[in-house]
Amino acid sequence: MRIWDLHPGYLNRQSLLGEHRELHGMVSILINHKKGYARHPETLRWMDLGWALNKRHQLLAAEMTLRGYNDKSPVRTRKNNGLWPDSYIDEPYVQIQLHRL
Numbered sequence: 061m062r063i064w065d066l067h068p069g070y071l072n073r074q075s076l077l078g079e080h081r082e083l084h085g086m087v088s089i090l091i092n093h094k095k096g097y098a099r100h101p102e103t104l105r106w107m108d109l110g111w112a113l114n115k116r117h118q119l120l121a122a123e124m125t126l127r128g129y130n131d132k133s134p135v136r137t138r139k140n141n142g143l144w145p146d147s148y149i150d151e152p153y154v155q156i157q158l159h160r161l
Contacts, residue, residue: 061086061102063116065152068123070159080120080131087113087135105145110137112144 061082068076086106089098090113097103106113117135124131150158 061097061100062149063102063106063113064155065148066155066159068120069126070156071123072159073127075159076120076123076127077129080117080124083113083117083120083135084133087137091137101149105147105149108140109143109145110139111141113137 062079063083063086064071064075064079068079071079085097086103087110088094089096089103090107090110114135114137121131
């Protein structure tokens with residue numbers, strides 16, 4: 061489970077599409093109170109931040125459109141308008157290094 065903190069334009073195809081899929085999985089976990097991955101550090105980081113998940117999805121969908129993909133799966137969470145996660149699993153500079161591998 062991974063929601064990157066980098067702009068989606070920096071993500072390779074696999075990371076972009078993988079994050080999109082995992083973001084929808086995370087939204088399902090949070091909205092439907094599913095047990096799978098509910099205690100995962102990434103899920104806990106985005107807990108109660110539906111607005112931020114919605115905005116991240118908008119960024120991913122825009123990048124997907126630029127690359128010729130069609131996203132027909134909106135995210136309709138809006139909880140805690142204006143709040144964004146205040147921690148990282150990996151600092152952004154580490155995330156950049158991971159994408160260089």
